[in-house]
Amino acid sequence: MLARTKSSQIDKSGPVESAPPVLEILSAEKCFADGTRALAPIDLTVAAGEFVTLIGPSGCGKSTLLKLIANLLEPTDGRILWWRAGHDKLGSPGRRIAFVFQDPTLMPWAHVEANIRLPLDLAGVSKQESRQRVAEALSRVGLQGFERHYPRQLSGGMRMRVSIARGLVTEPNLILMDEPFGALDEITRNRLDADLLGLWWERKLTALFVTHSIYEAVFLSTRVVVISARPGRIFNVMTIDELQPRDAGFRDSARFAAYCRQLSAWLAEASLPQRAP
Amino acid sequence: MRPLAQSEAAMTITAPLLVGVAMVLVWEIACRVFHVPVFLFPKPSDIGLTLASEWPSLLRALGMTLRIAFQAFATAVVIGTLIAFVFVQSRAIERSFFPYAVLLQVTPIVAIAPLIIILVKNTQVALTLCATVVALFPIISNTTLGLRSVDPGLASLFRMNRAGRLQTLWRLRIPSALPYFFGGLRISSGLALIGAVVAEFVAGTGGRSSGLAYEILQAGFALDIPRMFAAMLLITLAGVSWFTLMVGLSKLALGGWHESEAGAES
Numbered sequence: 001m002l003a004r005t006k007s008s009q010i011d012k013s014g015p016v017e018s019a020p021p022v023l024e025i026l027s028a029e030k031c032f033a034d035g036t037r038a039l040a041p042i043d044l045t046v047a048a049g050e051f052v053t054l055i056g057p058s059g060c061g062k063s064t065l066l067k068l069i070a071n072l073l074e075p076t077d078g079r080i081l082w083w084r085a086g087h088d089k090l091g092s093p094g095r096r097i098a099f100v101f102q103d104p105t106l107m108p109w110a111h112v113e114a115n116i117r118l119p120l121d122l123a124g125v126s127k128q129e130s131r132q133r134v135a136e137a138l139s140r141v142g143l144q145g146f147e148r149h150y151p152r153q154l155s156g157g158m159r160m161r162v163s164i165a166r167g168l169v170t171e172p173n174l175i176l177m178d179e180p181f182g183a184l185d186e187i188t189r190n191r192l193d194a195d196l197l198g199l200w201w202e203r204k205l206t207a208l209f210v211t212h213s214i215y216e217a218v219f220l221s222t223r224v225v226v227i228s229a230r231p232g233r234i235f236n237v238m239t240i241d242e243l244q245p246r247d248a249g250f251r252d253s254a255r256f257a258a259y260c261r262q263l264s265a266w267l268a269e270a271s272l273p274q275r276a277p
Numbered sequence: 278m279r280p281l282a283q284s285e286a287a288m289t290i291t292a293p294l295l296v297g298v299a300m301v302l303v304w305e306i307a308c309r310v311f312h313v314p315v316f317l318f319p320k321p322s323d324i325g326l327t328l329a330s331e332w333p334s335l336l337r338a339l340g341m342t343l344r345i346a347f348q349a350f351a352t353a354v355v356i357g358t359l360i361a362f363v364f365v366q367s368r369a370i371e372r373s374f375f376p377y378a379v380l381l382q383v384t385p386i387v388a389i390a391p392l393i394i395i396l397v398k399n400t401q402v403a404l405t406l407c408a409t410v411v412a413l414f415p416i417i418s419n420t421t422l423g424l425r426s427v428d429p430g431l432a433s434l435f436r437m438n439r440a441g442r443l444q445t446l447w448r449l450r451i452p453s454a455l456p457y458f459f460g461g462l463r464i465s466s467g468l469a470l471i472g473a474v475v476a477e478f479v480a481g482t483g484g485r486s487s488g489l490a491y492e493i494l495q496a497g498f499a500l501d502i503p504r505m506f507a508a509m510l511l512i513t514l515a516g517v518s519w520f521t522l523m524v525g526l527s528k529l530a531l532g533g534w535h536e537s538e539a540g541a542e543s
Contacts, residue, residue, distance in 0.1 A: 072433050099437055105430035109452045109534045118448075122438040150534045 028078035037231040053221040057271040061232025098167030104159035113147040137165040157188040228270035235270040327503040342488035349408030350469035357416025382414035390479040411472030415464040423457025459527035
């Protein structure tokens with residue numbers, strides 16, 4: 001119970017930095033047509049430049065929350081507010097979100113360059129500009145020279161890099177990632193985590209990331225939001241106030257282990273079946 | 278690995294070829310040893326001689342059959358694809374009309390052909406219609422399936438990027454459907470030829486002459502068995518080359534990306 005009250009305090013106070021919010025989730029909840037209550041009312045504010053990670057047991061509604069934000073699902077109640085970049089004004093137009101799925105979700109018939117260019121093509125960006133932006137995105141994820149390769153010719157890690165490049169190419173206000181590296185082996189995953197963190201820092205991205213891995217959450221995030229299951233609700237929030245950019249040394253530090261230990265304990269508690277009040 | 282791959286490719290051509298040559302040789306020898314009369318079962322050499330002497334008329338007949346089959350195939354592809362596009366617009370339309378497409382498929386062409394040939398005055402048109410009926414279903418069912426088989430993740434991606442209906446169709450649905458569509462083409466090409474020949478048979482028994490089937494029928498009446506075999510050989514060869522053409526076409530379109538056509542490299 002103590003943990004719960006603490007979390008609500010942190011939520012109300014918002015992010016630690018004074019950066020303007022990108023997104024505000026105001027008691028958004030989701031019930032599905034079959035009566036499943038996927039999300040209890042959730043309040044969460046994501047500020048510009050934050051790296052927020054959602055972690056929780058399977059079926060706790062993390063992915064549902066991401067889909068609500070991406071407008072792939074409608075909230076049953078509550079609101080999701082977008083702050084227009086540059087102005088402290090609310091407004092929904094002008095928001096740019098990128099979604100990186102669990103799977104690379106690439107078009108198998110299109111080569112790497114066309115896959116990355118897709119969001120620009122759909123938005124009607126000029127050929128010249130899109131070529132330049134695709135080239136930039138490719139070099140950011142370290143895939144120069146693979147423009148003409150088809151997805152099936154790439155390894156799992158490289159496909160994920162293509163997927164991330166496609167997310168970056170629109171220069172999104174917010175990048176949503178739903179367990180993007182879950183299917184990869186640990187070495188590849190660690191390398192992609194490090195590269196992602198570098199990208200986030202360099203490009204001043206704002207990211208909302210879902211994972212099952214405690215280590216990944218601690219390594220990447222500025223804030224970790226622990227979600228408990230059935231219905232999904234915010235169980236607790238951990239702020240990871242560490243120097244940026246983080247390097248592999250952080251993984252070996254005692255502080256890293258302490259964060260992991262605490263998060264692991266919270267996660268275990270959040271996974272317990274909830275008693276009816 | 279290259280030499281192995283090359284020898285494998287050579288194997289796929291030479292091995293069946295050797296089997297074919299061996300079978301023809303056994304056939305020839307058996308006919309000679311047992312003195313089988315030509316009007317019962319001709320030797321391969323008899324068939325070859327017939328082909329050599331009568332090729333102008335046989336080839337003309339083959340041309341007629343192929344023209345009907347090709348017209349039917351083209352019509353089936355156009356109509357079948359259009360119907361598939363209509364079907365994917367709404368489940369209600371598909372549910373209402375799909376049973377009739379199935380009806381078209383399960384009714385034997387031999388049963389409908391006489392009716393069509395009686396109803397349609399022009400023999401060419403009647404035969405094309407019969408063959409179209411046979412070739413239509415695989416195109417409809419495969420293309421409908423293909424247009425529906427869109428990766429749900431990619432569909433969300435298109436939705437999130439606010440893609441229009443036309444953009445989604447052109448950039449997502451049609452490419453996703455291509456492998457299924459080409460599968461339909463392969464089945465349909467063979468069926469168009471079979472449909473054409475069957476329809477010609479039916480028309481031929483009614484005295485309306487056309488194509489290779491009519492040649493076979495006439496040769497049968499005249500007990501000219503080598504000519505029957507020669508006509509059959511031509512139909513078979515035409516069918517095989519057409520199928521090969523379709524395989525090549527599908528490889529050309531899908532070779533770069535689809536698992537079914539992509540080689541074992543990488």
